[in-house]
Structure formats: structure tokens, C-alpha cells
Amino acid sequence: MRRTIIxxxxxxxxxxxxxxLEKVDIRPDDLLVSVGDLVDRGxxxxxxxxxxxxxxxxxxxxxxxxxxHVRGIFSYAQEITRLQLGDHYAxxxxxxxxxPYYFENEHxxxxxxxxxxxxxxxxxxxxxxxxxxxxxRELTMLFPDSSWYDHxxxxxxxxxxxxxxxxxxxxxxxxIFGLDTGACHGWNLTALCLPGFTVHSVRAHADHWSTTKRQxxxxxxxxxxxxxxxxxxxxxxxxxxxxxxxTATRGWLEELQEWAANLQSAFPTMVATxxxxxxxxxEEGLRRHPAxxxxxxxxxxRLDQADLARQCPTPRRTIDLAAALxxxxxxxxxxxxxxxxxxxxxxxxxxxxxxGISGSGEQPPLGGAxxxxxxxxxxxxxxxxxxxxxxxxxxxxxxxxxxxLDGGPFDGGHRSGAGSQQQTGRGGSGGHxxxxxxxxxxxxxxxxCVAVSGVGVKMICV
Numbered sequence: 001m002r003r004t005i006i007x008x009x010x011x012x013x014x015x016x017x018x019x020x021l022e023k024v025d026i027r028p029d030d031l032l033v034s035v036g037d038l039v040d041r042g043x044x045x046x047x048x049x050x051x052x053x054x055x056x057x058x059x060x061x062x063x064x065x066x067x068x069h070v071r072g073i074f075s076y077a078q079e080i081t082r083l084q085l086g087d088h089y090a091x092x093x094x095x096x097x098x099x100p101y102y103f104e105n106e107h108x109x110x111x112x113x114x115x116x117x118x119x120x121x122x123x124x125x126x127x128x129x130x131x132x133x134x135x136x137r138e139l140t141m142l143f144p145d146s147s148w149y150d151h152x153x154x155x156x157x158x159x160x161x162x163x164x165x166x167x168x169x170x171x172x173x174x175x176i177f178g179l180d181t182g183a184c185h186g187w188n189l190t191a192l193c194l195p196g197f198t199v200h201s202v203r204a205h206a207d208h209w210s211t212t213k214r215q216x217x218x219x220x221x222x223x224x225x226x227x228x229x230x231x232x233x234x235x236x237x238x239x240x241x242x243x244x245x246x247t248a249t250r251g252w253l254e255e256l257q258e259w260a261a262n263l264q265s266a267f268p269t270m271v272a273t274x275x276x277x278x279x280x281x282x283e284e285g286l287r288r289h290p291a292x293x294x295x296x297x298x299x300x301x302r303l304d305q306a307d308l309a310r311q312c313p314t315p316r317r318t319i320d321l322a323a324a325l326x327x328x329x330x331x332x333x334x335x336x337x338x339x340x341x342x343x344x345x346x347x348x349x350x351x352x353x354x355x356g357i358s359g360s361g362e363q364p365p366l367g368g369a370x371x372x373x374x375x376x377x378x379x380x381x382x383x384x385x386x387x388x389x390x391x392x393x394x395x396x397x398x399x400x401x402x403x404x405l406d407g408g409p410f411d412g413g414h415r416s417g418a419g420s421q422q423q424t425g426r427g428g429s430g431g432h433x434x435x436x437x438x439x440x441x442x443x444x445x446x447x448x449c450v451a452v453s454g455v456g457v458k459m460i461c462v
Contacts, residue, residue, distance in 0.1 A: 004194040006033045006110055008169070008179030009063070009161040012042020012081075012208070016189040017051070019202045024191055029057065033103055035161035036063025036112035036130065040077040041184040041209040046085050049092055059424060062099040063112040064131040064162065069093050077209075080216040083223060100424030101129040104156075107194045113162035114139055114148040121425055129425075131162040149176045159192055169199055184209045217241065218249045226256065226332050227316040234260050234315075255333035263318050263329055267305045270318075273325045274298040274308075291324035 005024055010017055026032065034052060038060055039045035052058045060066075068078050070093060082089050102121045103110040113131025115124050127135030128148075139148050149172065152158060161180035167187045170178035174197070183189035186207035191200045221241065226234060238257050244250055278286065278298040286295050294311065297303040312318040315332070322329045 001195075002029050002031065003027075004031045004033060004105060004107060006035065006108070006159050006177075006179065006192045006194070008035055008181055008190045009037040009183065010034065010042070010048050010189065011037055011065070011184035012039055012045035012048055012084075012212075013183045013189060013204060014042070014044035014047040014051075016183055016202055016204055017048060020189050020191050020200065023202055024193055024200050031105075032058040033110055034058075034060040035110055035159060035179055036061045036099075037065045037161060037180075038063070039069070039081050040065040041212060043084075043208055043212055043215075045081050046088060046092070049095070053095060059103050060099055061103050061110055061112055061424070062096075062101045062126075062130045064135075066096040066099055067130050067132055070096050076213070076220065079220045079223070080212060083216065083219050101126045102425035104425075107157070109154075109156055109158045111158065111160050113160060115152075115158060115160075116142070116148070117152045117154050149178075152176055157197070169201075171199070186210075214246070217244065218246065218252060221249065221252065221256075227319075228314050230313050231260065231264065252333060259330055259332050260315065263315055264309075266318070266322060266327070266329055267308050267312070270312075270322055270325060270327065271298075271303060271305055271308050273327060274303055277325060289324070291321060294321065294325075 005021075005026060007017065007020065021032075032052070032055065038048045038052060042048070052060045065077070068074070069081070074082075085092055101111070102115075102124070104121055109115070109121060111121075111124075111129045113135065114128050115121065116128065121129075125135065125138065126132075128138055129135070142148070143151060149158075149160075152175070155175075157175040157177065159177040159179060161178070163178065164180050164182045164185070164187075165178045167181055169181055169190050169192075170176070177192055177197075179190045179192060181188040181190045181201060183204045184207075186204045188201040188203055192198070193200065224237070229237070234256075238253055238260075241249065242253060244253070274291065274294050275298045277289070277291075278295040281289065281295065286292055286299065289295055294303060294308070297307060308321075312321055319329045319331075
């Protein structure tokens with residue numbers, strides 16, 4: 001019998017995802033559904049996305065973290081993910097644009113964050129469904145002293161993520177299932193298997209978000225547009241992370257600070273050069289000069305260091321004006337070492353097949369022909385992702401994501417999956433729901449899962 005397997009917030013925890021899919025003994029014809037937040041905070045967001053993109057019978061709904069990437073609302077976690085995905089970032093965001101805001105079949109409804117009882121999913125506000133900042137505010141206004149699920153009275157069960165419920169899922173009245181059990185924070189990754197409504201979990205290998213914040217601070221710092229930051233913004237950014245314990249980060253920040261100071265110390269020389277050039281040129285020469293405005297100010301006695309500083313509010317403006325005056329100023333500090341090596345891979349595990357995708361390096365497509373594409377991950381059979389870069393860094397640029405305001409409707413069309421009474425809402429198909437999975441040999445795993453009954457627990461954080 002075909003099952004629906006719903007996974008809580010994964011946040012780039014790829015190894016835990018593979019272990020969980022092994023634990024539930026996933027088969028090629030099982031429908032795999034993610035509640036959203038595939039990316040951010042973990043160490044392998046690209047691998048997670050690739051699995052959901054390439055495995056037939058897979059759907060991911062839009063989470064607030066995918067929506068941030070789609071809308072270009074960046075905090076620290078999104079900056080890290082952009083670097084982790086490298087050249088694949090743009091195409092991944094294009095795929096995220098197609099994600100639906102909900103999934104529904106005859107057994108269950110799946111949303112990322114919340115929904116309002118009594119309103120059809122197609123008519124729900126997308127901000128509420130995905131848990132955007134605006135959607136959270138609207139829910140607070142609707143239910144100031146309680147949670148949305150306390151008011152959920154519809155007969156069909158609803159499954160969601162977004163709010164960490166603790167190490168165990170939240171199960172209320174057998175109809176409300178909160179599956180975000182904090183995998184990226186070192187707790188658990190949880191699945192709900194239908195139609196039996198059995199719960200299965202695996203323990204996280206580490207507090208991935210803490211590790212990822214440390215490892216990626218220096219690459220994030222080096223990727224920032226320091227040329228276009230004002231002197232004040234640059235000084236404040238340096239001050240925020242100046243206490244980082246990592247010596248490489250501190251060393252690079254010292255170089256950055258020295259570079260900014262050297263640029264500003266060039267102002268007297270630039271003023272003197274402007275006066276000299278203004279005295280040497282004719283009126284027509286001044287007009288044609290790329291620094292004409294500054295040179296005319298110098299000739300008329302209206303250019304001093306304060307005037308020049310107002311015209312050079314950023315490093316780029318300073319370097320460009322200096323070049324126009326025939327002076328060469330330093331560029332910002334360069335990389336002192338190359339990007340770190342790709343994410344290490346383990347070898348194949350006994351008893352594991354590629355959860356619906358052949359692990360032999362050959363993936364039969366829907367038409368039946370065999371396509372060869374190398375290299376492939378020997379564990380999953382998926383095409384290998386470009387390097388997920390790593391480097392040493394310490395958290396401190398921004399303590400947590402969720403900053404900025406989302407808003408406005410997301411355009412898209414309602415779509416139904418083929419072969420069942422399932423629906424995905426307004427973003428696109430979210431994967432390959434309804435497609436025929438390729439046939440693979442499936443070994444039985446020794447570890448079997450048991451049904452877990454639960455009681456309601458209070459959500460402790462967002």
C-alpha cells in the first residue's frame with residue numbers, strides 16, 4: 001500500500017534525513033512530503049533540495065525560509081545558504097518559486113506554519129500558511145492569548161512545522177501534528193507516516209546551526225559588498241564581530257579595518273592633487289576631466305578635506321575619485337586561503353537503496369531510457385552537488401534569522417497531483433508528486449519503527 005511520509009523541518013540536515021527515510025523503510029511508490037524549511041542553518045541544504053527535486057513522488061511546501069530566499073530577504077542564515085549553494089543558488093531559488101503553500105490528500109492537510117479553521121486551503125493567506133513575519137503578526141492579532149491550533153476544529157488532520165515543539169512532536173486530539181523537533185539544533189528529525197499516523201524520529205548528530213554559524217562567518221564577511229558600505233556601516237560591522245574567537249576571522253577584520261583607515265588617510269593627498277591638477281588644466285580641460293566637479297571646487301577655493309569626505313562616503317567612491325585624479329588606492333583584503341574542501345561523504349550503507357532513485361549511477365527517467373550522469377553520491381544515487389564550502393568563523397553577524405518583513409501575495413497556480421486526490425497550493429508542483437517511481441530492489445532494514453502515541457506539549461520557540 002502506498003504511504004504518505006511527512007517530514008518535519010529539515011534545515012539542511014541531510015544525513016539525518018537519510019537515516020529517517022531508512023528508518024521508515026521508504027519505498028519508491030511512497031509519497032514523500034516536506035512541511036517546508038528544507039534549507040538554512042544546516043550543513044547540506046543543497047543535498048536536501050536535490051533529493052526532493054530529483055526523487056519521484058516528492059513534494060515540499062513553501063516554508064518561511066524558502067520564501068525569504070525567493071523574496072531576497074536576507075539574514076545570516078540565508079547569506080550562508082547562498083554561499084553553500086554557490087553556482088547552484090539561482091536555479092535553486094527558481095525551483096523554490098514553484099513550491100506550493102500547502103498539500104492536501106484524502107488523509108491529511110500539510111502546511112508549514114499555520115492555518116485558519118473553516119477556511120479552504122486555497123483561500124488561506126499565504127503569509128499565515130508559510131509563517132512569514134507578517135503572517136505571525138496576523139495570527140497574534142487573531143489569537144492574542146492562544147495558538148492557532150487551539151482553535152482548529154476541522155475534521156481532517158493537519159500537519160505543520162515551523163515552531164519547535166521540543167525533542168518530541170506535538171500531537172493533539174489525534175488531529176493536530178507539529179513535527180518541528182529541532183533537528184538543526186541538535187534534537188530530533190521526525191516523520192509522520194500515513195495512513196497509520198505512526199511517528200518516527202532519529203536523533204540529530206550535532207547542533208548543526210551552532211556549528212554552521214561558526215564555520216561560515218568568515219566566508220560571509222568576505223562576501224559582503226564592503227566597497228559600497230558607508231564608513232559608519234563598515235565600522236559598525238567590524239565592531240559587531242571584532243570579538244570573534246577565531247584567529248582567521250579576527251586577522252581578516254584587522255586587515256579590513258586597516259584598509260578602511262588607509263583609504264580615509266588618503267583624503268589630504270587627494271585634496272592636494274585636486275588643487276594641483278586644477279591649476280594645471282585649462283577651463284576646457286577641467287570640463288572634460290572625469291573629476292570635473294571636484295576640480296572646479298578646488299580652483300574656486302571650495303575644496304578641503306571635509307568637502308572631499310562628503311563626496312567620498314564609501315570606499316568605492318573614494319577609490320574611483322582617486323583613480324580619476326591619477327592616484328591608485330588599495331582594494332579590500334583578498335582571500336588569504338582558498339575556499340575549503342567540499343563536504344565529506346561517507347561510503348554506501350549496507351541495506352540502503354536510494355529511496356526511489358537508483359544507487360548504481362543510472363537513473364531510469366519517466367520514459368524508461370537510462371541516463372548516465374557522473375559523479376553521483378554513492379549513498380543516494382543523486383547527482384553530486386557542487387562543493388558545499390566550509391571555513392572557520394564565529395557567530396555574531398546576526399544572532400538569528402527572521403528579520404525583515406515579508407508581504408504581498410505570491411503569484412502562482414493551484415495544482416492537483418495525478419493519481420490521487422492530493423492537492424498542492426498556489427506555488428507549483430513542489431516536486432514530482434503523482435509520477436511513477438523507478439523500480440529498485442529494496443532491502444529490508446533491521447531497525448523497524450513502532451507507532452508512538454503522544455500528548456500535547458507546549459511549543460517552546462520559533
